[in-house]
Amino acid sequence: MPRKIDPKKEPDKGVTRRGFLGSVGAGAVAAATGVAHRAEAVPEITEPDEMVQVALRINGRTHRLLVEPRWTLLFVLRERLALTGTKVGCERGECGSCTVLIDGRTRYACMTLAVEAEGTEITTVEGLLDGEELGEVQQAFVMEDAFQCGYCTSGQVVAAEGLLRANPSPTLNDIRHGMSGNLCRCAAYVHIFKAVDHAAELKKGGRQ
Amino acid sequence: MSMREFDFVEPTSVSEACALLAEDPDGSAVFAGGTDILVDLKAGLKHHQRLVSLARIEELRAVELTADGALRIGATATINQIARHQGIKERFSGINDAAMSLAAEQVRNQATVAGNLCMAVPSADMAPILLAHGATMRVVSPVGERVVPLREFFVGPRETILEAADVVVAIDVPPPAPGTGDASLRQGGRVSLSLPMAAVAAVVVMEKRICREATVTLGAVAPTPIMATAAGEVVTGNELSEDVLREAGERAAEAAVPIDDLRATKEYRLELVKVLTRRVLQAAADRAKG
Ligand SMILES: Cc1cc2nc3c(=O)[nH]c(=O)nc-3n(C[C@H](O)[C@H](O)[C@H](O)COP(=O)(O)OP(=O)(O)OC[C@H]3O[C@@H](n4cnc5c(N)ncnc54)[C@H](O)[C@@H]3O)c2cc1C
Ligand code: FES
Ligand code: FES
Numbered sequence: 001m002p003r004k005i006d007p008k009k010e011p012d013k014g015v016t017r018r019g020f021l022g023s024v025g026a027g028a029v030a031a032a033t034g035v036a037h038r039a040e041a042v043p044e045i046t047e048p049d050e051m052v053q054v055a056l057r058i059n060g061r062t063h064r065l066l067v068e069p070r071w072t073l074l075f076v077l078r079e080r081l082a083l084t085g086t087k088v089g090c091e092r093g094e095c096g097s098c099t100v101l102i103d104g105r106t107r108y109a110c111m112t113l114a115v116e117a118e119g120t121e122i123t124t125v126e127g128l129l130d131g132e133e134l135g136e137v138q139q140a141f142v143m144e145d146a147f148q149c150g151y152c153t154s155g156q157v158v159a160a161e162g163l164l165r166a167n168p169s170p171t172l173n174d175i176r177h178g179m180s181g182n183l184c185r186c187a188a189y190v191h192i193f194k195a196v197d198h199a200a201e202l203k204k205g206g207r208q
Numbered sequence: 209m210s211m212r213e214f215d216f217v218e219p220t221s222v223s224e225a226c227a228l229l230a231e232d233p234d235g236s237a238v239f240a241g242g243t244d245i246l247v248d249l250k251a252g253l254k255h256h257q258r259l260v261s262l263a264r265i266e267e268l269r270a271v272e273l274t275a276d277g278a279l280r281i282g283a284t285a286t287i288n289q290i291a292r293h294q295g296i297k298e299r300f301s302g303i304n305d306a307a308m309s310l311a312a313e314q315v316r317n318q319a320t321v322a323g324n325l326c327m328a329v330p331s332a333d334m335a336p337i338l339l340a341h342g343a344t345m346r347v348v349s350p351v352g353e354r355v356v357p358l359r360e361f362f363v364g365p366r367e368t369i370l371e372a373a374d375v376v377v378a379i380d381v382p383p384p385a386p387g388t389g390d391a392s393l394r395q396g397g398r399v400s401l402s403l404p405m406a407a408v409a410a411v412v413v414m415e416k417r418i419c420r421e422a423t424v425t426l427g428a429v430a431p432t433p434i435m436a437t438a439a440g441e442v443v444t445g446n447e448l449s450e451d452v453l454r455e456a457g458e459r460a461a462e463a464a465v466p467i468d469d470l471r472a473t474k475e476y477r478l479e480l481v482k483v484l485t486r487r488v489l490q491a492a493a494d495r496a497k498g
Contacts, residue, residue: 052216069216069259070249092247093315094401105288105317111246112318115216116263162313180400181312 054118058083059127067114074098074109077124085125085154089183096182099155099162100124106162106181125154128161137161140199141192148186156182160196164203170196211249215258220265222348225375228260230350233372236260240284240323243315268377273299277383283376287316287324287334300381301495302390302409306337309392312400322376325361328368328432329403335362335433336409336425337392338379346378355380362432385421387414389496393488394427395480397471404428405472406480408436408460410488414496417447424456424485429464429477436463439485448493456489457482 051066058081067076074091077083077100089097091110098109101123128135134142137160147153156179163170163178170178175196184192201207216239219225229236235257239245248254262268268283273295281290290296291307310316310324310333324334325345335358343358350373358379361368370376384390394407407427413420424439439460446452466477 068213070211070213092250093243096312096314099314102317106314107317108314111243111315113216113242113246115218116242116261159313177400178313181314 052115054115056114056117056122057120058122059124069113069115071114072110073100073112073114073117073122076114077109083124083126086158087151087154089152089155094183095152095155096159097152097155099158099182101158101162101165104162104165106159108181123158123161125158128157135161136202137164137195137199140195140202144191144195144198146188146191146195147184148188152182152184152186156184156192160192160199163196164200168203169200172197211246212252212255214249214256216261217258218261218264222265222268222375222377225260225262225265226348226350226373228258229373229375232258236372238262238326238375240320240326241286241318243311243319244323244327262375271296274383279303279381281321281379281381283322283378284320285322287311287319287321288313290321291316299384300341300390302337302340302392302411302492303334303381305392306333306394306409309333309394309396309404315401322379325358325379326368326370326376328362328364328366330365330431330433331403331407331428332433333392333394333404333407333427336407336427337390337411338381339433339435340409340411340423340425341381341384341390342423343379343381345376346380347374348377349374353377359435364431384411385413387420387496388412389414389492389494391488391491391495393484393491395484403471406464406466406477406484408481408484408488410440410485410492412443412489412492412496414493419443419446419448419493422456422489424460424489426460426464426481429466429481431465434463436460436485438463443489448490453486453489454482457485460485 051068054067056063063081065080077086086100086109087097089095093108093111099106100109102120128138137157141157159179159182167174175193217228219228237256237259239259239261262284270282271285271289271293272280279300287307287310291304297304321334324332339358345356345358345361347354347356363369390411392409394404396402396404406429409425412422422440422443424436426436427433439456442456442459443452461478461481464478464481466474468474
């Protein structure tokens, strides 16, 4: 693929890893064990070698792929790995539909760069299945009828999973507070809170 | 919502981070949790040629309570690291209040305390309580290290004393005197995911029922988080009677210079300051032991 070069930008703007290493002293080079990531202006015609190789651990599997530093984890999950369970909503950290777990804690995938997620354990809603069966939280959402249109549901399910991992026996208030980073446009909140409570019991082997 | 291209560098030491910033001070920015930066980049409000991430610098992650009761918050410690810290809950309840009031779980798992202060929006939730505790910022630049009191850190909305190649490496909170209680209260449009219309924090030192020392600070009602010195003075040497608390609220409102904006009117903010000041002083005093 030909690479488009913008002559106005190319000579001085943008610092390649090589450029950086060449421009600092030898001592700094020895210390420069950090990783430098370089992005290109126009994604469609960017040459692969101008992208960054990352290894992302997602749902227990390692995916090696090339990414641009400006790609969010959300974009990579959906558009590069076809893990479309994670939904796109506001894309600015305000709705929760893109919620994933990073090292067991809830995060907005739209507010996380793919390059940042290297070296972490990422769990998406697909990773909450129990083999071919629905996982406990997913089951509880079905049992409690905790959705209407379902658009927010995968984010809600992952948020609930994160909440229950941190606090296996939440009170209603803990649930309301813990789930408050996830909006539901259909306002199925009462059922969502019941589902989280139900999931807590399923996880402990209780109420079916 | 796509962003313009940038380089993302992940140094593993502070000196390396400073060197990277110093190479192109105007084109670079420190990247901590990214919750503020990414919003600006996505909206096209800002562009940085190079983002220098602090995430891989091991030594910046720690939150430490020392034996003498001081607290050190590393630059990449997240809001939730603070909110879930049992020792902080017990010894700096007001700092826990502030952390729990910020955004929602997903943001708290990512956003840093230092980033909240460095962004310097007037409504920054961590600012009033840290200001009231007399916190200091430890700042490293290519030429050395310095300590800046938080009181002198904020210059204006989204503006601090930081120079382009400066990195805040830690926030230090001095050990509270015996008999100290603290609290932080704010009012937003809803409990989660909303910035405060007004915020008030207080640190008091109690001796039985008498308040020996009181510091009151305000957020979201001036170009920067501010001290409401006169409000503290009203309380000092007194019992927290209804009259004293009301007077403190009036003094705090006099220190405030709020604006009308989409979140609240000036008048409403002044009312909030009065009410929150009374409540936060009472809450801080109730928590004081000694
Ligand atoms: C949905 C949403 C809701 C929010 N709600 C709230 C809220 O209720 N209350 C509130 O106060 N904030 C809120 N915020 C704002 C934000 O989360 C906080 O300000 C956060 O603490 C910033 O930290 P960060 O690590 O993400 O900063 P970043 O985005 O990484 O950085 C913020 C700024 O500080 C600079 N910086 C960061 N660390 C350093 C350092 N160590 N040295 C020098 N400069 C540094 C960066 O260059 C940048 O200019 C919200 C944000 C979002 C997206
Ligand atoms: S799409 Fe990420 S929070 Fe809305
Ligand atoms: S079920 Fe429709 S948005 Fe939640």
